[in-house]
Amino acid sequence: MKATLPPHPFYLSTAEQSQQMDRATIEQFGIDGFTLMEVAGSSAAKRLLDELPANAHGLYLCGKGNNAGDALVVARYLIQHGHAATLLFISGTEGLSDDTEQNLALLRKIAEHDSTAAPVTIINGWPQFKKSGLAELDFIVDGMLGTGLNSELRGDYAKAVAWANEVDRPIYSIDIPTGLHANTGQIMGTAIQASTTYTFGSQKLGFYLEDGYSCTGEIVLCELPFPNYLKTCNNFLLDRSWVNEPEYPPAKHKYDAGVLYLIAGSEGLTGAAILSARSAWAAGVGAVIIICPRGILPVFEHTLPQIIKKPVGTPDDTSLSIEQLDSVIHIIDEKPGNVLFGPGIGRAPSTLQFSTAFFEQFTGRLLIDADGLWCLGQQQNWQKPDQASWILTPHPGELAKLSSSSFDDGGERLETVREISSTKNITVVSKGFPSVIGTPSGKCLLTRYDTRVFARAGFGDVLAGKIGAYWSLGNPPAKSAALGLLHGYEKTKLSNKKNRFLEPNDLI
Incomplete structure (x- = not known):
């Protein structure tokens, strides 16, 4: 921080x-x-x-x-x-x-x-x-x-x-x-x-x-x-004047420019994974690797030719389950990288079991979003492994579930973010108006503009992909979150000038 x-x-x-x-x-x-x-x-x-x-x-x-x-x-x-x-x-x-x-x-x-x-x-x-x-x-x-x-x-x-x-x-x-x-x-x-x-x-x-x-x-x-x-x-105000994206040195190999693993997707929910993958790729990360159920692989093969796919399970599997945990861990161990977990994984009981086990075993850098947050919120007194580094990106409802608390206004939400990020030793990106970045030190960053768009379907997936990419490129967690929010705001301004309704792809 x-x-x-x-x-x-x-x-x-x-x-x-x-x-x-x-x-x-x-x-x-x-x-x-x-x-x-x-x-x-x-x-x-x-x-x-x-x-x-x-x-x-x-x-x-x-x-x-x-x-x-x-x-x-x-x-x-x-x-x-x-x-x-x-x-x-x-x-x-x-x-x-x-x-x-x-x-x-x-x-x-x-x-x-x-x-x-x-x-x-x-x-x-x-x-x-x-x-x-x-x-x-x-x-x-x-x-x-x-x-x-x-x-x-x-x-x-x-x-x-x-x-x-x-x-x-x-x-x-x-x-x-x-x-x-x-x-x-x-x-x-x-x-x-x-x-x-x-x-x-x-x-x-x-x-x-x-x-x-x-x-x-x-x-x-x-x-x-x-x-x-x-x-x-x-508390500090987020502004482009002091949050600048660094120049990244040219990579000799694609894996030298950062690797982001995307554990995502289930039948009927592949769109979230597609948006996150495209968003991360557009941010300049060296490699985006989707780990998905083998049964939905054809969707990603058709829509994401530039993205590496690592399917697990059998052709009949359309969601992740505990039986695939060892295969997923093995894939991640092959090449060092960050993990974005959750876009479109669904809420099936078998997926919940897989998610719980993964959160307990994975000790690397993990960004949890969307359905991944829902799975995490089903655990009472959840904790990250000591060696792990986590970023969570909840909307207000997910934040309330994760913190087992309620809040009636922005001030209470801010203090909830501060408490959960400092006591759990994690970075929290609370989407809303304003968006709030909470850090393990207890210090928080606030946006000066309306970022409620990220709470709508698809937009949060784009934001998660951006944050995951910036983190994989070597930025600290809080700065990665700040860069993701600022990118979304700047893209929103450009799209609004065209006087048309925003779509998630506009922010990629």
Whole structure:
């Protein structure tokens, strides 16, 4: 996992981690909170200045905490560039945090002494807000509540959020949209639907879970002077900018470029094996070798001329059984390689018996997918052999079965992935929205895009083939999974441009 750790801008922090980094920078490193607020607000203001038309009028929705202080810094910079500010303190100006109170005083000082600055209007409480004159309003800055929200929005804050969402004006959220839970991505009753979120120090985990996608709009990270050694994180955002496929040296022989064994196929379910084999072959692996029941060999001979086939059993066998286990192990022992187990093997009792025995005996590198995961899930307290290295690629239902647990939201699914990958010492690719890669170290990678397509029939087979191929080419397990997901996303974007319904072959 160490080789796949991203740069700090791709850290995904919980509310507690964000607050700890802030506190440690103040108490241990020696940069005070007021300075951090100045850096945060000025960074957002500089970016916002590039977005606004000349002489725009902004409404700043402010609470009492430091989130409002950040918004006031933004307002102070913007009024000096000709953008008028109306400051609406939802619950009044009494009891503001110290740094917010100080920034309000600075803003008033600018308004009083700088005749060239745009006008500032202060409204003391939501009930005093007259919702007229909206023709003069060009944008809204959301500085009501930050990452500490843990209960549903109520009262005037809920009213302000509902009103802002109905107004046809761009909304710029400060650090996090008000009403969005920073850890789980859940909407706490109601939440701001931001056009852009200017987030500070690190991105928040909740941006990429549950409803986070629908609330944040464009996410712009504004760096803070947190020293790197004080940054703690166990969730990271998957991105092509730091996950690059290496250049593989030319192979002297096909087996030098990686070997992927594909234990797959049964009567009526050969399509899954075909898709996985084609996907792995297209990724550049040196050899793909299908191990299949002899009775379905003609299907693969006809559809996969470039793939090596190793049938087992008799011409009457159309599914794998325990009687074929020794033959399968012998084939794999002939040439070192990774194994992709499961696409289309079926769920016959004899196949379940074969699968259970194979999982117990095989001590190499094994990727388990599809029906293979179903077979694994039938075992109670399943464990991989100590010497083995495993990648599992479950959809949410398979993950629940494998972990003997249930989860109601993306945050719970993430923690389930983290627990199962760390306690079982395996890599888990949890398909969904987002997809999550769990590693033995307990660190997880999340996609920034919708990968639910991989949970549809056929698409998961393509993904498994890609991951298996990248692993066989020498990449670590987590990076192999990352490369597979990124490849699928990029192929999806290209296919969507053609404006037609996606098919599994589009992602190969």
